[in-house]
Amino acid sequence: MIQSLFDGILVGAILSLGAIGLTMMMHILRFANFSHAELLTVGAYVALVFDAVFSALVPAFATKWGSLSLTAALAVATLLSIAITGATAVAADRLIFKRLRENAGPLTMVFASFGVALVMRNVISLLFGLQTMHYSNDIAFAMVISLDPLLLIKPDQFFVLILALTAMAALHLVMTRTPLGFALRAISENPPLAQANGINLKRMVTITWMIGGGLAALAGVFYALTNQISPIMGRDLVLSLFAATIVGGIGSVPGAFIGGFVVGLASSLALLVIPSGYNPALPFMIILITLYFRPFGLFGEER
Template structure:
C-alpha cells in the first residue's frame, strides 16, 4: 500500500500538475493554429513572459503589503498578469503578424516570424532578468498538504502542494469557461466557424478581425496562466520557454491541431507519460518480488531521469508519423 501511495504521489499528482500546465498551454497553440493557420513557436515565450509579469506583480504586492491568507500571492496577481500578457499579445499580433497576414504571407513565413518574436521576447527577458533562476516562494512558504490514509500498516501520506491544488482548480475553471464560450456564445461559435471554414466565415459576414483578436485574447491569457502555474510549481527562469514549447506542441498535435478538447487530452497524456516514464517501477514490483520469475533491479525506469523531456518528443514524433491528424480525430468532431 505504501508503494501505491508513492506511485500516486509521484506519477498521478505530478502528472496532473504537469498535465494541467501542458493542457492550458496547448489550448492556446491549437486555437492559434485553428484560426490563424500557423504553428506559433513564440507561445512558450509568451508563457515565460506571463510568468515574469506575474512575478513582478507579486513583488509589487509584497512591497505594498498586499496579501490574502491561504492564497499564494502568485495566484492573487494571476488575473492581472493575464490581462497584461493579453495586451502584449495583441500588440505582438499588430506589430509582427498582422502586417504579414495582410500581405497574404504563407503559414511558413508566419512560423519564421514567430521565431523572430521568440528571439525578441527571449532577449528582452534575459536583458531584464539575467539568466538566473527566480522563485515565487522566497518570502512565502509553499504549503505541503499531507493526507494520511486510514489503513493499517500505511505509513506514507498522500502529498501534494497547495499550488498544485490551485493549479488544477484554475485549469478546470479555464477549461469550463472555454467550453461554454465555444459552444454557447456567438463569438465562440464564430471562432469555431472560422477554424472550420475561413472563407465561408468571411462570406457569412463574420468579422474575421474580431475573431482573430478574441483568439489572441484567449491564447495570451491562457499562456500567462500556464506560464505562471509552471513557475509556481517548479521555478522561474528565462529558458523555461524552450523546454516547454515542444511538449506543448506535442500535446496539441497529439490532440489534433485545431481541436481544443484534443489539446486538453493531449496535455494530460504527455504529462502522465513524462512522469510515468521516469518513475522507478521497481518500487511497485518489490512487494511481489517473491512471486516474480526474475530479480527486481534497484531502479527500473522506462527512461533515465535526464531523458524526461525527451519522452514528449518521442511521443510527438511517433504521433506525427502514425497519425499526423492527432489520435482523437473523429471522436471530437
C-alpha cells in the same frame, strides 16, 4: 507511482492550458507559432512584477491565504498578467505576424515566430537575469492529503489543479454555448463562409490571440507556482505544448485538453524508467509516434 500520476496530472493541466491557446491559434491562422511558449514566460514575469508592486503598496495584500503561498497581491497580479500577456500577443500579431500574413506564406510566419521567441526570451533574461526565482521564498510544506504516506501534495499544487480545470471548463462553456464561441469555431472551420455570415475575421483573430495569451499567462503563473520562474521555462515547454496539440489533433480544443494530460502523464511516468536527462526528448518521441499511427491526432481532421 501514485506520486508520478499526480505530478503528471498537474503538469498535464498546465500543458493543457498552454496547448489550448496554441491549437486555437494554429487552427485559425494556420501556422505553428513557436513563440507561443514564450507567452508563458511573459505571463509569469508580469505577475512577478505586479505581485511585488501590490505587496509593497498594500501590505495587507501580502499575507498568505491559509497554507497556500498565494496572496491577494499575486491573485490580482495574475489577473493583470492575463490581460497584459493577451495584449502582448495581440501586439506581436499587429507588429509582425499580421504583416507577414498579408505578404508571405505561413512558413515565413513560422520562421518569424522563432525570431520573436528568441527576442522575447532573451529580453526577459536581460531584464530579470538568468537565475531562477519564486513568487514566495518560503518553502511550502507538503500536506498529506491521502492516507498513503508516499503521496505528497502541496496545497499550491492542489489549488493550481482545481483552478486550471475551472478555467478550461469556463473556456469550454464559452466555446460551445455563446455566440462568441460559435463565431470563433466557424471562422476556424471555414473563414470565407463565416465571413459571408457577417463574422469579422480580424476581430476574431484578435480575440484568439487574447485568449491564447491569457491562457498562456495563467499556465505560466501556475507553472511558476509549482516549479520556479526562469527565462527558459517557455523554451523548455515549447515542444511539450506542440506534442499536446499534435496528440489531440491540431485545431481541436478538447484534443489539446486531453493531449496536455497525455504528454504530462507520459513525461512524469517516463521518469520512473528513463534517466531524467532524456526527458527533453520525450515530447519528440510522442510526436513521432502520434504522426506515424494517427497523423491527425485523436480529434483532428485532415486538411
